[in-house]
Amino acid sequence: MADSVQHPEMEAEVVIVGGGPAGLACALHLARLYAAQGRSAENILLLEKGRALGAHQLSGAVMDPRGLRALEPEFASDPELGAIPVEDDALFLLSPDHALRSPVTPPPLHNHGNYVVSLNRLAQWLGAKVEAAGVSVFPATAGRELLWENDKLIGVRTDDKGVGRDGRPKSNFEPGYDLFAPVVVLAEGPRGSLTKQLLARCALGGANPQVYSLGVKEVWELPANRFPAGRVYHTLGWPIPPELYGGGWIYGLGGNRVSLGLMTALEYADPATDPHNLFQQFKTHPWMRALLAGGELVRFGAKTTPMGGWYALPPLAGNHWLLLGDAAGFVNSQRLKGIHLALESGRLAAEAIFAGALARYPESVRASWMHEELWPVRNFHQGFEHGLFAGLANAALQMATGGRGLHERYPSVPGHERMRTITTLGDPPPRLTPDGALTFDKVTDVYHSGTRHEEDQPSHLLIADTDICNRRCTFEYGNPCQNFCPAHVYEMVFDEHGAKQLHLNPSNCVHCKTCDIADPYQIITWVPPEGGGGPSYDGM
Amino acid sequence: MKILVCLKQVPAKDAPLKLNQAATWIREDVSFETNEPDAFALEAALRLKEAHGGEVVALTLGPARAAQVLREALAKGADRAIHLDAGEAAAGAPPLDAFAIAEAVSRAIAGESYDLILTGLQSDDAGYGQTGVILAELLGAPHATIIMQVEPAGERRIKVKRELESGNFQFVEMPTPAVLTIQSGINKLRYATLMGIKQAKNKPLARMTLEEIGASAGLNRQLVHRLFVPSKSKGTTLISGSAKEQAAALVAHLRNDAHVI
Structure with missing residues (x-):
């Protein structure tokens, strides 16, 4: 079908893919630089695959204010954003039965001066400013393909709308647009699908491969005065196995709500490892159980984070393109923070675009506090x-x-290469059966993510060869997709001959990208579903 | 034809809902979207305009966030829009009921002459199914509900298809101006195109407050005292015994407890 379709075209000055902190900061700063010259920002286009700005934004989140302050010096006093100053922080070491408060909080986890924020709210708040500045924001629109002229990136094709499950156009079919621009900014977040295309086509990468963690998060409402706003707790240890990187968090959001979650490195050996189930176990720790008693689940979400640090950064700029935020890999894995870096990368990118010199962007990153902060922790992860x-x-x-x-x-290898076949391993790690009150199965949690997709569309999870899933993987790795996916998208069902067969539930997908990252055969390609599909992370 | 489409912004279908403290309404910390039957009403209006010419005006009543449904309607092809800004309701304040909404709309459009007013047959949140009907009464116009098809039938007349029970339909010819409440699923909703989204910014979006038209919750004729979340009571009973005993027990259960046979 793709060949016969006429794609409407639109010329632009800049196309920004992704309405997270990096893309929005870039759009906002560039629009302001334009405004200072009396130029209109309407040909700065920003694509967001979520049904509205903020819908796919998920983080803990404790934010270092440095990045936002450079854009919006008065952000802390704006009730619309509702940033809460960190009042109190601590690190706890968990054994299965005890929680030991670390007598000192290690300096990287000192959070005084930082703010507890909702990334969803931050994106909506910045997004309103971006729209007011005149940028053309297109929600429910995904970047589906990069458009090239030889080695020069010339634009982005957006997703087709109204394609049926069989791949045929429905009566309301709308072809994607070809957006042509001299600058394409990829700010897609971790493991962006266009970023992946770009790096593969240009054979680019960092000195080290990028590695990721999966964060599984719930927001709970607790009885009054249980956990104050602005309290920030981190945990190390149980239930993350000692050989694996990861840890938990609990942040006081105000209004009797807390954000809690667990990060698990997607670098484990045992294919039975299930980050969603580990998070459920985390809540059954006696210390957590007491904290959550009488509380209620309000929201759920899951998202990956790039953890590879400075040495995993690919080139940040190339022939008419720039990489920003998590799409590049700007996360300080020691401090578990990236929002400030994403915002600053957006601001620096806007400066370079405005100057008409894209190569200035990587230079200015290297000369900025981003480098100053990331260089000393280049080997941390x-x-x-x-x-x-x-x-x-x-x-x-x-x-x-x-x-x-x-x-x-310090070198590293892609996380999926660490996975070992089941015959080389002993018993799988313990699994918890959810009780429906403190702990939940994946389907219940997905309900609390507000996820929805058009049902009649092709699967957005492209599996190169399902024979590998049904034959090889079943015996070699025991189909880890069922375990690593936090949203029950992957399921092995028995066919009429009693053989195991992969069944997909793409409508459950919360767009975390774990499958694309953790699949040991690397045969899963996550592509954006019809724009507007996915979670709705209100207040997350 | 000059067509007014009344759209309501309602909580998104998959939003996890919680009751507010007084249990008189839900907490509004969720995402919102266009009420589904209203989206079909808009689609029907746009198709009428495309086939027969005219103008489509989109109208909503709600707080600032509700203007989003108008921006989407403009992006899909509505010519202009009217936002009856209800402001931010004080915590615990009752939402407007069907009568108050219809009264406000009728006052807001006084002086404009529409050939057709379309709206969804009911809202996905309050579900009154009354707003369109009361609006017709207030305007002194005829109305028809659960409409599946609309077509012009000569000068100032239309022919509509209504859905009745058990797969039956009713075809009615009626004079315009008229108010029609539209059934969900009668057409295939279009997508807003990028060009449509861009152009929508330059289309007129008029805003008036409820005070300006003298409307408020004081017009309500209905008061929600309390909402309840249905308690889940799913139980599994295992019937034992021989096949014959099991069948007898099952029949007794279906007859006496479940009351289905």
Whole structure:
């Protein structure tokens, strides 16, 4: 069908793919630079695949104000944003039965001066300013394909609308637009689908491969005065196995609500590892159980985070393109923060676009506090490849040597390569059966993510060869897709001959990208479903 | 034809709902979207305009966020829009009922002459199914409900198809101006195009407040005292015994407890 369709065209000055903090900061700053010259911002186009700005924005989140302050110095006093100053922070070490409060909070987890925010709300708040500045914002519109002229990126094709499950156009079919622009900004978040196309086509990457963690989050409403607004707790240890990187969080959001979640590195050996189930176990810790008693689940979400740090950054600019925020990999994995870096990358990108010199963007990143912050922790995440204790020892060593540790660059491998076949492993890790009150199955949680997709559309999870799933993977890895997907998209069902067969529930997808990342055969390609589909992360 | 489409912004279908403290309404910390039957009313209006010419005006009543349904209607092809801004309701204040909404709309459009007023047959949130009908009464216009098809039938007349029970339909010819309440699923909703979204910014969107037209919740004829979340009571009973005993027990259960046979 794709060949016979006429795509309407639109010329633009800049196309920004993704309405998260990076894309919005870029759009806002660029529109303001334009305004100072009396130029209209209407040919700055911003695409957002969620049904509205903010719909797919999920984070913990504790935000370092540095990035936002550069754009909006008075953000802290705006009740529309509702940023809550961190009042109190602590680190807890969990064993299965005990929670030990660390006598000192390690400096990277000091959060005084930072703010508890909802990333969903931040995106809506920034988005309103971006729209008011005259940028053309297109919600419910995904970037589906990059448009090239030889090695020069010339634009983005948006998603076709109204294509049926059989791939045929329905009566309300609307072809995607070809948006042509001299600058394409990819700010798609972690493992962006266009970013993946771009890096593959240009054979680009960082010195180290990018690695990811999956964060599974719930918002709970607790009895009054249980957990104050602005309190920030982090946890290490149980139920994350000691050989794996990860940890939990609980943040006081105000209004008797808390954000709680667990990060699990997608770098595990045992294919039975289930980050959603680990998060459910986390809530059954006696300390957590007491905290949550009498409370109620309000929202759910899941999202990956790039953890590879400075050495995993691909080139940030190329032939008419720029990479921003999580799409590039700007996360400080030691401080577990990236929003400030995403915002600043957007601002610096806007400066370079405005100057008509894209190559200035990577230079200005290197000259900025982003580099100053990320360079000393360039080896932090790699230090955890042999687990928590080795990682903490490495972290101490790196702190003493300005980030270098024993040698300049600690290498790493893509997380999926660490997965081992089931025959080489002992018993799978314990699983918890949800009770429906404190702990929930994936389907119940997905309901609380507000996820919805047009049902009559082709699957947006492209599996290169399902024979590998049904034959090889079943025996080699036991179909880990069922475990790593936090939204029950992947299911193995028995066919009429009693053989296991992969069944997909694409409508459940919360767009976390875990499958694209963690699949040991790398045969799953996540592409955006029809624009407007996906979660609705209100207040997340 | 000059067509007014009344659209309501309602909580998104998949939004996890919670009651407010007084249990008189839901907490509004959810996403909102265009009421589904209203979206079909808009689609019907746009198709009438495309086939027979005229103008489509979109109208909504709600707080600032409700203007989103108008922006979407403009992006899909409505010519202009009217936002009856209800302001931010004070916590615990009752939402307007069907009568108050119809009264407000009738006052807002006084002085304009529409050939057709279309709206969804009911809202997905309050579900009164009354607003369109009361609006017709207030305007002194005829109305028809649960409409599946509309076509012009000569000078100032239309022919409509109504859905009745058990797969039956009724075809009615009626004079215009008229108010029609539209059934969901009667057509295939269009998508807003990027060009449509861009052009919508330059279309007129008039705003008037409820005070300006003298409307308020004081017009309500109905008061919601309390909402309840239905309690889930799913139970599984295992019937034991021989096949014959099981069948007898099952029949007794269906007859005496479930009351289905």
